[in-house]
Amino acid sequence: MCRWIFIVWIAAIVLTVPKATFAEEKMDEDTIYEKRMELYKKAEAVSLIPWYYFAAIDQYERNVQQVRRDLPKPTGVLGIYIKPEIWAGPLNKNPHDTNPFTISQFGGLGIDGNGDGLANREDDEDVIFAIARYLQTYGIDHQHIKIALWNYYQRSKTVDLILGKAKIYKKYQTLKLDDHVFPLPLHANYSYRDTWGDARGWGGRRIHEGTDIFADYGVPVRSTCYGIVELKGWNKYGGWRIGIRDINNTYHYFGHLNGFAPNLREGQIVEPGTVIGSVGSSGYGPPGTAGKFPPHLHYGMYKDNGYTEWSFDPYPHLKAWERSEKQKRKKNKEAQQK
Ligand SMILES: [Zn+2]
Numbered sequence: 001m002c003r004w005i006f007i008v009w010i011a012a013i014v015l016t017v018p019k020a021t022f023a024e025e026k027m028d029e030d031t032i033y034e035k036r037m038e039l040y041k042k043a044e045a046v047s048l049i050p051w052y053y054f055a056a057i058d059q060y061e062r063n064v065q066q067v068r069r070d071l072p073k074p075t076g077v078l079g080i081y082i083k084p085e086i087w088a089g090p091l092n093k094n095p096h097d098t099n100p101f102t103i104s105q106f107g108g109l110g111i112d113g114n115g116d117g118l119a120n121r122e123d124d125e126d127v128i129f130a131i132a133r134y135l136q137t138y139g140i141d142h143q144h145i146k147i148a149l150w151n152y153y154q155r156s157k158t159v160d161l162i163l164g165k166a167k168i169y170k171k172y173q174t175l176k177l178d179d180h181v182f183p184l185p186l187h188a189n190y191s192y193r194d195t196w197g198d199a200r201g202w203g204g205r206r207i208h209e210g211t212d213i214f215a216d217y218g219v220p221v222r223s224t225c226y227g228i229v230e231l232k233g234w235n236k237y238g239g240w241r242i243g244i245r246d247i248n249n250t251y252h253y254f255g256h257l258n259g260f261a262p263n264l265r266e267g268q269i270v271e272p273g274t275v276i277g278s279v280g281s282s283g284y285g286p287p288g289t290a291g292k293f294p295p296h297l298h299y300g301m302y303k304d305n306g307y308t309e310w311s312f313d314p315y316p317h318l319k320a321w322e323r324s325e326k327q328k329r330k331k332n333k334e335a336q337q338k
Pocket residue numbers: 208210211212297298299
């Protein structure tokens with residue numbers, strides 16, 4: 001009898017625990033954005049460091065976690081992961097220490113942000129206040145934040161990615177920057193199919209890292225996302241090309257362009273639909289080479305995981321953006337007719 005009660009009790013725990021976490025996961029996107037913004041603004045209020053730096057660090061870490069297996073998944077609404085030994089202090093014998101006093105004695109980053117007496121590295125408020133205080137020890141202006149980030153991550157690319165995101169958040173004053181569009185105007189005449197991994201003839205043995213979208217010379221090429229122009233110039237394979245980094249650490253590569261949009265410069269913020277150049281056939285030789293193949297846009301996507309960057313197939317994304325843009329246009333037309 002007693003054993004049965006025990007089994008039922010265990011079963012109840014097993015059945016209810018995943019349900020509770022599932023409910024949290026079901027929190028809708030707007031609520032999550034609101035909760036995150038609340039935390040960033042709180043950190044801003046205590047540290048005087050603008051909220052978008054916290055948003056940028058959090059977003060960078062969340063994206064890295066999504067593509068890495070060695071990092072635990074976030075438990076709250078923030079993505080910032082602080083290693084136990086950094087939180088508790090490198091010489092602390094207890095890496096899971098939650099005592100704010102001993103943590104501070106061992107030089108750990110952890111603090112009690114929400115006033116519950118514990119420095120808990122799985123508590124969003126404790127984490128964001130710990131980051132705020134860490135940055136604050138360097139200074140609250142851009143240059144000092146940059147130095148603080150470098151000392152924390154020890155990788156200049158990570159610092160650039162975070163500061164790029166901060167710039168985007170600052171400009172738009174919102175966290176909702178997930179919109180995408182297809183790279184060519186939908187009314188243009190174009191065609192494409194999945195050419196991921198195809199062999200390439202020019203420049204030795206290479207694998208095709210992208211999707212070719214065939215269209216006429218001069219068809220406008222648009223940014224597909226909110227992002228920053230990270231690169232603009234010539235490459236013997238890609239010809240005149242542009243690279244845009246979005247807020248998800250993804251790098252969008254536009255190759256074989258006929259030319260660039262006037263005044264487009266590296267470091268510029270673009271949004272979905274911003275014209276960045278036009279379709280061409282540049283590439284496969286020294287600067288200015290063109291016409292060695294039919295005009296098309298080469299579209300590539302690359303992901304950064306905090307160590308390295310690799311390419312992935314953009315085709316499913318292109319299809320999805322094309323579809324959702326078509327649906328939006330249809331909805332707008334219907335709304336106008338009403
Ligand atoms: Zn291509």
